[in-house]
Amino acid sequence: MKKVLYKFILAVVLAGSVQGAYAADPKPEEEIRYRQSVFNVIGRNFNALGAIAKGERPYDxxxxxxxxxxxxxLAPLPFGSFGPGTDKGALHRSDAKIWTDQAKYKEATDKFLAEVSKLSTSAKDLNSLKAQVGEIGKTCKGCHDDFRLKEAR
Amino acid sequence: MKKVLYKFILAVVLAGSVQGAYAADPKPEEEIRYRQSVFNVIGRNFNALGAIAKGERPYDxxxxxxxxxxxxxLAPLPFGSFGPGTDKGALHRSDAKIWTDQAKYKEATDKFLAEVSKLSTSAKDLNSLKAQVGEIGKTCKGCHDDFRLKEAR
Structure with missing residues (x-):
């Protein structure tokens, strides 16, 4: 029993030593990289739909x-990676307000998610797609204006 | 991590200044970042299925x-971003063989895509999911062993 307890304590201590200043699981730098990755993939694919909406790419x-x-x-995934402690750990463009005014941030992201949830249905028809891309675009911009920094910090 | 990110950003900035050497559209550093982003999102989500397969997470x-x-x-998306000129432009772990032995690389990625295409059907049942996660995992490893560097270059 003593040996088990010793191993347990050792495991906790070792975990602590690599944990640094942050909660061990998941690591803030991984959370930051993950949310950036998801936004990047959303961005490129949403832009492809935007190009169709603008007539720069044929509708298929x-x-x-x-x-x-x-x-x-993809849309809901980044918002699971803004937990406590993920405001630091790697360079990013997320405004500190995300953590200090969580209610307002949630309101902005909920608007985005509500509009995105209509995207696959609207994509079945070019005119609906055009309209919905516009609605989603507004919620992207709203959130970027309020919560995305111009320079990485 | 910060240092790696700093180097990455520096590489992007430098790449911008010598961009003339590459095809302008799309920019190699954006292609590299995009494929890395997609692989990152695939990785985390595939690992969630892996955790279910290993019994570390309940099956839902x-x-x-x-x-x-x-x-x-997501699976096919990275492979559209390994075009000519995208072997340089930012730090990455893609082996030069991807560009010098394209036939072998395509063979490896085709194996991955063939196994991934069975994933959503197999996910309907825990035992099928376990088996398919194993099959896909082998194709991930095969490609990483042959085409992924241990250190970013």
């Missing part, structure tokens, strides 16, 4: 619906 | 199918 229903499905599945 | 059919759909939609 199968491609549009597939891409819309992808954006819908 | 709706979550498993949704996550499998996401991984399936």
């Amino acid at each position: 229903q199968a491609f549009a619906v597939k891409t819309a499905n992808l954006v819908e599945l | 059919q709706a979550f498993a199918v949704k996550t499998a759909n996401l991984v399936e939609l």
Whole structure:
């Protein structure tokens, strides 16, 4: 029993030593990288739909619906990676207000998620897609204006 | 991590200044960041399915199918971002063989894509999911062994 307890304590101590100033699981730098990765993938794929909406790329229903499905599945993921302690750990452009005014941030992200949830349905038709890309774009901009810094910190 | 990120950002800035050497659209550093982002999102979500397969996380059919759909939609995307000139432009771990032995690389990535295409169907049942996660994992490892460097270059 003593040996088990010793091993347990050792495990805790070792975990602590690599944990640094942050909670061990998940590591802030990994959370930051993950949310940046998801936003990057959302951005490129949403932009492809934006190009269709602007007439810069031909409308292909199968491609549009597939891409819309992808954006819908990705949309909620970054917001699970803004937990306590993830405001530091790597360079990023997330405003400190995300952590100090969580209610306002949630309100902004909820608007985005509500509009994105209509994307795959609207992608079945070019005119609906155009309209919905516009609605989503506004919620992207709203959140970026309020919560995304111009320079990484 | 900060240092790596700093180097990465520096590389991006430097790449910008010598951009003339590359095709302008899309920029190599953006292609590199995009494929890294997609692999990162695939990795975390595939690992969630791996945790279910290993019994470390409870099996929830709706979550498993949704996550499998996401991984399936993401899987082909990185391979569109290994075009000519994207072997340089930012720090990355892609072996030069990807560009010098494209046939072998395609063979390896095709194996991955063939196994991933069965993921969302297999996710409907825990035993099928376990088996398919194993099959996909082998193709991940095969490609990483041959084409992923241990250190960023």
